[in-house]
Amino acid sequence: MVRIRQLLTALTLLLLAQLAQAELMVEVTQGVEAPTPVAVVPFGNETGSALAEDLARVVDQDLERSGFFATMARENMLSFPTKREDLYFRDWRVSNMDYVVIGRIESSPAGQLSVGFELYDVLREQRLLAEQVSATASSLRDAAHYIADRVFEQLTGLKGAFATKIVYVTAERLGDGKQRYRLQLADWDGARAQTILESSQPIMSPAWSMDGSKLAYVSFETGRPAIYVQYLASGKRERIQSFPGLNGAPAWSPDGNRLALVLSRDGNPEIYLLDLTTRQLQRLTQHYAIDTEPAWAPDGRSLIFTSDRGGQPQIYRLGLEDRTLERLTFDGNYNARGRLTQDGRFLAMVHRSRGGGNDFDIAVQDLKTGRLDIITRSGMAESPSIAPNGSVVIYATQEGTRGVLAASSLDGRVQFRMPVERGDVREPAWSPYLR
Amino acid sequence: MRVVNLSKAVALTATLVWAAGCSTTSTTTDAAGAAGAGGDTPASGVSTYGVSGGRIDATTVTAEDLKQLRSVFYFDFDKAVVHQEDLADLEAHARYLSQNPSASVRLEGHADERGTREYNMALGERRARAVERLLVVNGAGDAQVESISFGEEKPAVLGHSPDAWSKNRRVELIYQSK
Numbered sequence: 312m313v314r315i316r317q318l319l320t321a322l323t324l325l326l327l328a329q330l331a332q333a334e335l336m337v338e339v340t341q342g343v344e345a346p347t348p349v350a351v352v353p354f355g356n357e358t359g360s361a362l363a364e365d366l367a368r369v370v371d372q373d374l375e376r377s378g379f380f381a382t383m384a385r386e387n388m389l390s391f392p393t394k395r396e397d398l399y400f401r402d403w404r405v406s407n408m409d410y411v412v413i414g415r416i417e418s419s420p421a422g423q424l425s426v427g428f429e430l431y432d433v434l435r436e437q438r439l440l441a442e443q444v445s446a447t448a449s450s451l452r453d454a455a456h457y458i459a460d461r462v463f464e465q466l467t468g469l470k471g472a473f474a475t476k477i478v479y480v481t482a483e484r485l486g487d488g489k490q491r492y493r494l495q496l497a498d499w500d501g502a503r504a505q506t507i508l509e510s511s512q513p514i515m516s517p518a519w520s521m522d523g524s525k526l527a528y529v530s531f532e533t534g535r536p537a538i539y540v541q542y543l544a545s546g547k548r549e550r551i552q553s554f555p556g557l558n559g560a561p562a563w564s565p566d567g568n569r570l571a572l573v574l575s576r577d578g579n580p581e582i583y584l585l586d587l588t589t590r591q592l593q594r595l596t597q598h599y600a601i602d603t604e605p606a607w608a609p610d611g612r613s614l615i616f617t618s619d620r621g622g623q624p625q626i627y628r629l630g631l632e633d634r635t636l637e638r639l640t641f642d643g644n645y646n647a648r649g650r651l652t653q654d655g656r657f658l659a660m661v662h663r664s665r666g667g668g669n670d671f672d673i674a675v676q677d678l679k680t681g682r683l684d685i686i687t688r689s690g691m692a693e694s695p696s697i698a699p700n701g702s703v704v705i706y707a708t709q710e711g712t713r714g715v716l717a718a719s720s721l722d723g724r725v726q727f728r729m730p731v732e733r734g735d736v737r738e739p740a741w742s743p744y745l746r
Numbered sequence: 747m748r749v750v751n752l753s754k755a756v757a758l759t760a761t762l763v764w765a766a767g768c769s770t771t772s773t774t775t776d777a778a779g780a781a782g783a784g785g786d787t788p789a790s791g792v793s794t795y796g797v798s799g800g801r802i803d804a805t806t807v808t809a810e811d812l813k814q815l816r817s818v819f820y821f822d823f824d825k826a827v828v829h830q831e832d833l834a835d836l837e838a839h840a841r842y843l844s845q846n847p848s849a850s851v852r853l854e855g856h857a858d859e860r861g862t863r864e865y866n867m868a869l870g871e872r873r874a875r876a877v878e879r880l881l882v883v884n885g886a887g888d889a890q891v892e893s894i895s896f897g898e899e900k901p902a903v904l905g906h907s908p909d910a911w912s913k914n915r916r917v918e919l920i921y922q923s924k
Binding site for chain 1: 824862863869871872893896897899900905
């Protein structure tokens with residue numbers, strides 16, 4: 312259980328958006344016991360001109376919102392060192408800090424910037440990290456997330472995910488009975504949100520390719536659901552061959568060569584594999600029940616999916632080599648939309664417990680032990696997506712009448728909420744680690 | 747959508763009936779046994795007429811008659827079984843379609859917001875196809891009926907109450923041409 316505790320506090324989900332344009336703002340709603348005290352001292356600006364980002368603030372918030380660290384308020388800092396010579400450990404010991412991060416930004420040739428940062432162990436008076444990061448004026452935020460990742464990894468032993476992204480769908484009701492749907496791409500903390508698709512018709516089921524270069528999603532823009540693949544860098548996209556009936560739930564194979572998807576062309580919803588090179592379609596399920604919501608196991612050798620062949624929706628695993636079928640969920644009468652952690656061990660899902668009435672929550676099942684934990688309490692949670700380091704699950708829920716995003720550590724102990732400024736937010740999808 | 751294979755459709759219908767726990771659901775119920783809009787009593791030789799629907803006695807169904815018929819049909823949670831009280835109107839729609847080969851309808855299936863979105867796409871389609879089968883069995887041509895699902899993406903009523911949910915679990919029958 313200790314490992315789980317570490318895992319759960321590990322992930323930084325959402326930060327207070329610094330930019331006015333950001334649609335998402337994050338609040339930490341529940342703390343973790345004994346977070347590690349860290350001071351992130353404002354970085355020195357030696358460039359001679361103003362900078363667009365307060366790097367130390369971004370680093371501070373990444374670490375704070377992870378739930379693993381308690382960062383120090385600036386107004387309590389006794390000094391503001393930016394170099395080792397100015398660092399007096401006593402100042403930080405009396406402030407009960409375990410670690411301190413200092414840094415400075417300098418100009419470097421060709422209009423670039425160079426960010427130097429150092430991490431110190433206050434009690435041992437030892438330097439743990441010292442690095443130079445090159446950046447441009449517009450990529451300072453990325454530099455800050457990189458620094459937060461390095462500090463996080465150094466102090467927790469876990470891989471940081473502060474440099475990852477999320478996509479999500481927003482739906483706004485315009486005055487004249489019309490709707491505006493957007494597919495948004497943002498930093499994991501909600502900053503720098505940009506629209507990558509806008510439509511008057513619904514958008515669903517965004518899915519990242521494992522190399523982070525493409526998204527697949529379902530769009531109703533032709534009047535019928537169809538699957539599109541969009542290249543993030545260029546914005547170019549193509550519509551996958553669509554069939555009458557359902558075209559849904561696209562899921563990328565880990566090697567990026569195939570899409571699992573749902574078609575009902577043969578009479579009822581079944582899982583198919585589309586080879587993206589040969590464009591051959593292969594049907595995987597053969598049952599009159601609803602078979603949908605495929606997700607790949609990280610080794611690419613099996614798919615999990617939702618099926619109501621047993622009467623109600625449950626999650627099954629289909630081996631791709633031997634076509635063995637194994638039911639995975641037995642707890643409760645509705646388990647759907649499964650997603651696996653990158654080590655394949657934990658299954659996050661939408662779960663309705665027997666006595667739950669109309670309560671749908673996110674549950675996590677340990678596939679090794681069979682133990683199921685319900686990690687949300689809202690009763691209206693769906694679309695879980697797991698961070699690439701496996702420690703946090705982002706999901707969609709309701710707050711009052713609005714759809715919002717929220718997140719939970721894998722074991723449910725740390726909760727984050729993301730109030731949204733306009734419209735309904737839904738269907739988050741967490742990126743893989745990105746270059 | 748077309749049902750490729752009638753025996754498959756019958757098997758699926760039988761399965762849905764079994765799953766719903768209903769003792770009988772027939773797609774060719776005697777119209778006299780169907781209750782009207784608000785009715786919940788079994789056949790007693792009396793037919794009631796709700797504001798939203800009337801029973802068409804005549805064999806010929808005119809375009810004018812269509813206005814009397816219901817065009818939205820509701821379903822129970824997680825079910826795709828057409829309610830008894832909807833059968834008469836659906837049969838009338840089917841008769842109209844069989845009498846007017848150039849007419850066509852689009853059936854749009856929906857689900858309430860509970861549960862997952864893609865599963866609800868499948869549920870919406872199941873509902874639309876249940877209505878489609880009814881129409882086809884009662885005389886409509888395959889080519890005249892198209893089923894499409896919107897899952898929970900296009901609710902008729904916004905809200906998180908059982909009342910709102912019940913109004914969103916529906917199939918809408920929309921004439922593309924009459």
